[in-house]
Amino acid sequence: MNGIINVLKPTGMSSHDIVNFIRKTLNMKKVGHTGTLDPNAVGVLPICIGKGTKIIKYIQYRNKKYRAELTLGSATDTQDKYGKIINTSDKVVNEEEIIKVIKNFKGEINQIPPMFSAIKKDGKKLYELAREGKVIERECRKIFIEEINIINMYKNKVIFDVVCSKGTYVRTLCNDIGEKLGTYGHMSFLERLEVGMFKLDSAYTIEQIQDRARLNNFNFILPIDYPLEFMQEINISKHFYKHITNGLKISTKRLNVDDFEMNVEYKIYCDKVFIGIGNIVENNDDTILKMNKVLV
Template identity: 50%
Template sequence: MDGVINLFKPRGMTSHDAVYVIRKIFKTKKVGHTGTLDPNATGVLPICIGKATRISEYLLGVDKEYIGELTLGFSTDTQDSDGVIINSSKKEVTEKEINDSFNKFKGLIYQIPPMYSALKVDGKKLYELAREGKTIERAPREVNIKESKILNNYNNKEIIFYTKCSRGTYIRTFCDDIGNDLGTYGYMSYLMRVGVGNFKIENSISIEALRNMCERELYSVLTPIDIAISHMEKINLDSDYYKKIINGALVKLDNEYSSLIDLDIRVYCKDKFIGIGKINQFNNENYLKMNKVFIGE
């Protein structure tokens, strides 16, 4: 079986654990996720199976969507509900102040990655250092909060919100930063990932549902490889190019493809998805070079 499963990851399960479970259900070792989702979060975790493991790198950078809860007045050492409360404040904030603060954290912003994260420093994950009681300097990183809106506000204390953001955004840090901006504290008390690129929560499937499926049903819920990366541009080539592209040979293209130079693109020929290529320019002429070929494997 080859394709991507839109898994609904339950709370308390690591992404690595999810991969292990999917390996057993689909009876294959060739399984990999497309970027971790915190153990305390639920929601969309696309998992690649078979040949689809070769496209995981093209899914890492897609936008992520979340619905979360920010609880004001407290902060924890992990910036989420799994941590220990380390600060508290009785400061009252208004609805307007909360709305204004959310609006400040839109667009390109800088975040300092939390100590309780999987980022590595000198070969060691930050959360491993944090568990040893160590805190080290972390350089701010630019992220993009593309959309952010408050869905519900309970007494200016618990705020349910939606956000769409770039790769590398920490929603825990987003909550902590808003708390600090308001002159109080805040932590992420709940998180559900509702979208990873074109994979949405409404089309996700649970582990229990997968366990109850026969082989035919399991195959039917897999997203085909090319559909999984449908956020990428595509080209359809004449059948004359077929042998060249499946063998990885350079193919000269017309100038009509100049707008796609340096982009990873889906390549089709004879009404078949062949693989992923990139158009480069040499001496003012365009050439397609296949990076990954899936036909004939």
């Protein structure tokens, strides 16, 4: 089996727990997730299986959409409601101030990753150091907030949706918004709504996956090319199938491919069957199709 499963991760399970669940349920070794989702968060977690694991990097770099709840007035050591409260404030912030500050987080911003994260420092995960009571200096990262929209505000609670780049910590975003408002803040709820093409309304619960697998019904497994909608495609004759799948480089003249961009990755189809990812490169006085990933 090869492809991707759009899993609806429940709260209380880590991303690695979901990987282990899929391995056991489908009796497969080659399984990988496409970017961690906090154990206490719920939502979309695409899981790649078989040869689908070869396109993990293409999914990881897609924008993600979250719905989060920010609670103002207190900060925690984990930046979410599961941590220890380390600071509090009685300052009351009005809605106009909240709207203005949150809007200013749109675009490219700097973010310092939290100590309670899976980032490694000298071979050790930061959360392991944090549990030992250690706090170390972390490098500031540039992230991009494409959209941030307030859904509701009530008392000290702000519910908002955010579309952001890879590497964004919504917990830290909540913490930083609180600081900008002159108070404190932490994330009290998080749900991942989208990862690229993968949406919450088409995700499968672990119970649904288990039940269908028991009946040998694997229609929850999406094809490998499903999340590659952002790539253009090249379709070649079935005559070249063996050549291409064996990694041979073939002239674009032989393939009758004449409308292409150099060094851009394409989805490659052979007689309309997806076979992998490749690009067009120069080769002496010719241009050739070079396969980067063969996925059949």
